[in-house]
Amino acid sequence: MRRIFLGFACNNGCVFCAQAGLRAAWKRDDGGRDVAAIEASIDALTDLAPGETVAFVGGEPTVHDELPRWISRAIERGASRVLVQTNGRRLAYAKYAEELAATTAGKSATLALDVSLQGSSREMHEHATRAPGSFAQTVLGLRHARGASIAAAVTTVITRANYRHLADIVRLAHASGASAIRFVPVEDVRPSAASGPPLAPPEAMMAPRLAAARDVARELKIALLNGDLAAGEGRFAGASVTVVPP
Numbered sequence: 001m002r003r004i005f006l007g008f009a010c011n012n013g014c015v016f017c018a019q020a021g022l023r024a025a026w027k028r029d030d031g032g033r034d035v036a037a038i039e040a041s042i043d044a045l046t047d048l049a050p051g052e053t054v055a056f057v058g059g060e061p062t063v064h065d066e067l068p069r070w071i072s073r074a075i076e077r078g079a080s081r082v083l084v085q086t087n088g089r090r091l092a093y094a095k096y097a098e099e100l101a102a103t104t105a106g107k108s109a110t111l112a113l114d115v116s117l118q119g120s121s122r123e124m125h126e127h128a129t130r131a132p133g134s135f136a137q138t139v140l141g142l143r144h145a146r147g148a149s150i151a152a153a154v155t156t157v158i159t160r161a162n163y164r165h166l167a168d169i170v171r172l173a174h175a176s177g178a179s180a181i182r183f184v185p186v187e188d189v190r191p192s193a194a195s196g197p198p199l200a201p202p203e204a205m206m207a208p209r210l211a212a213a214r215d216v217a218r219e220l221k222i223a224l225l226n227g228d229l230a231a232g233e234g235r236f237a238g239a240s241v242t243v244v245p246p
């Protein structure tokens with residue numbers, strides 16, 4: 001898996017975002033975007049193995065208008081699979097979902113999304129993202145991905161705000177078209193979360209909720225993923241998904 005890093009810019013402001021401090025440190029509206037470096041890292045993909053995946057990660061990859069072009073460029077360089085880590089909000093525009101899907105039209109390459117969904121309700125999701133309107137856009141984005149035949153997994157960071165509702169999040173992910181779901185402990189995302197209000201639920205209280213969510217996932221036949229998709233761990237969309245360092 002090769003990972004293409006697009007900078008820290010994001011239209012969400014998640015309470016647990018590991019990049020929040022980095023984004024502020026750049027003190028730039030573009031979140032450290034460097035188009036020349038991004039395109040050079042794509043052009044450097046000259047030694048991809050058959051079946052290898054290229055992952056676009058941020059920040060939020062879809063805030064860059066060039067993303068469809070960059071995906072096409074990675075496919076031209078030989079990427080068999082492309083994974084985009086996204087909050088899915090831009091896919092609320094059906095035309096954008098179609099534009100992403102078009103990058104693989106007539107090609108043997110496949111495109112998959114790893115979509116950040118942090119709650120089963122607007123209040124829960126937007127408590128995490130601190131972005132009004134983000135819940136409706138992410139859920140609609142998942143539906144548009146399904147409509148455009150783009151495989152999507154959901155990633156949910158387990159916090160005190162959502163741990164009681166993990167089973168409902170599985171149901172929503174499934175109803176919205178995701179084919180897989182991954183739960184990540186908040187301390188894995190932001191180990192420094194100790195320096196603020198506690199974000200992690202007590203382990204003993206979380207465990208039964210997680211077990212119930214896994215039961216629902218099995219019942220609905222939505223795949224449960226382990227590991228970091230964008231680090232090459234876990235399996236999704238029929239392949240081991242791996243992303244490349246910049």
Ligand code: SF4
Pocket residue numbers: 010011012013014016017018019058059060086087116129
């Ligand atoms: S969507 Fe991802 S990159 Fe954006 S603020 Fe949330 S955790 Fe950070």
